[in-house]
Amino acid sequence: MGQTAHVSAVAWTAAVSLAAWVWLLLGQGFFWRTDVRLPPRREPAVWPPVCVVVPARDEAAVLPASLPSLLAQDYPGRAEVFLIDDGSSDGTAEVARALARRHGGLPLTVDSPGGEPPAGWTGKLWAVRHGVGLARARAPEYLLLTDADIAHAPDSLRHLVAAARTGGFDLVSQMARLRVRSRWERLVVPAFVYFFAQLYPFRRVGRKGARTAAAAGGCVLLRAEAAERARVPETIRHAVIDDVALARAVKGGGGHIWLGLAERVDSVRPYPRLHDLWRMVSRSAYAQLRHNPLVLAGTVAGLALVYLVPPAALVAGAAGGDTAAAVLGGLAWLVMTGTYLPMLRYYRQPRWLAPLLPFTASLYLLMTVDSAVRHYRGLGAAWKGRTYARPDAVPDEG
Structure with a gap:
């Protein structure tokens, strides 16, 4: 019984x-469908100016696989790259300058906010704040916030701007395709994106009036005016999960946002061991x-x-x-x-x-x-x- x-x-x-x-x-x-890609887009008659902001801390190992792809962007308008060295100890700034001399392409400015971030700021957002401050002096219409481990196809920026202009989006974000080479990467990484999409269904993110808001921090094209209206990054300075916080701030300020899977934006950072993947998830899960x-x-x-x-x-x-x-x-x-x-x-x-x-x-x-x-x-x-x-x-x- x-x-x-x-x-x-x-x-x-x-x-x-x-x-x-x-x-x-x-x-x-x-959420399980993977067909949410960059929406239909038309190339604008006049391409708006864009500044690319790359926060980097101890990224000398991955920059040779990522930074040249940004410098080589085939963008018809004015664009330049700001790499913000966030207190690196591995020569990140020197590697970035050497890559710019070797590859040429878009203008590169390497700078640093200096010292440790103030209380209440995460290091990444403090570096982003410094980079955005430098970029605003160039009066860009858009800011591309991208991580130091993200490699972009030559037409990535062009497509992002065209999609934002065509759809009237204040924020366009692509979930970069993460590396899947090791046994543990194959087992854990696709599930990471699957769980993220389950928590923040991409279709709902892009729907006006829906409460769901999210972005993928590796690739975020942000209208500069929307950033000022939402007062970012100041309003999200504490956030460990800064990409979701950014999207919520922009959407909460009346902005129209979009999130989808990338086709030609890839992360080059390796996570060969379970320990590496465990640390990536556990640092922000709670x-x-x-x-x-x-x-x-x-x-x-x-x-x-x-x-x-x-x-x-x-x-x-x-x-x-x-x-x-x-x-x-x-x-x-x-x-x-x-x-x-x-x-x-x-x-x-x-x-x-x-x-x-x-x-x-x-x-x-x-x-x-x-x-x-x-x-x-x-x-x-x-x-x-x-x-x-x-x-x-x-x-x-x-």
Whole structure:
């Protein structure tokens, strides 16, 4: 009798998980589709001036693979690049200047805000503030905020500006295609983008009147007037998840924003070991949950219900002779696998990785818990030699 009750509980839990997956499939902005790319665009008669701002801290190793792509932009209007060296110890500034001398192309200014960021500022946003200040002296219509590890195709800036002008967007952001070469990158990286899209469905981000707002910090084209209206980066100076905070500030100020997957914008930063990927996720995961233990508990329970229950119910049902549990768990796992396939195709990865999503989700669950543990131990978000013990949460969407 006890075994029957236990199996019935498993079947019931599997049914709830399947219902959650049906809702995710149909009611969460079709987050699993990967066809949200740069919208239709027309080239303007007169190309507006653009300034590119690149915050960089200890990026000498990746700059040779990224900075020349910015300098080589085939942009018909006036454009220049500002690389802001945020207290690097590896010769980042010298490498950038040497690359500019070797490759030529767009004008490059290398500068530094000097010293450590003031209290209440993250290092990246303090560098962005300095770069935006230098850029404003050139009176650009647009600012391209891009990370030092991002490589752009020669026509990237051209397409971004044309899309912003055609669609009337104040912010256009592309989720750069992250590197997937090592075994752990193949297992973890596509899921990272999949989970991000699930949390911030791209179609909803670009919809006027929708509360959902997000951007991908590696590639953000921002109208300079919208940045001033939203008072960024000052209003988001505490934010560890600065790209989402930026998008919310711009959208909250009445701006029209767009976010989608990139076709010719790539991250060149390697994450060869699980430790590297773990650190990337755990440094900001608890900040995403606004440092709220109740939200953390709900997130852990939700991840377990949605991603771990289906395979567990299938195995338990098959082993215990509970057909309902096995079927419901199998169906939920099948829907989950189907929604992950488009992201694997986008990343050119084999289909057999899709059924492994529950295992990957369990890693993300542990990374999130580790992020909370680090926060309460006073370690906070650590990155490039800096630790933000109690970073502010991202502002509410409302």
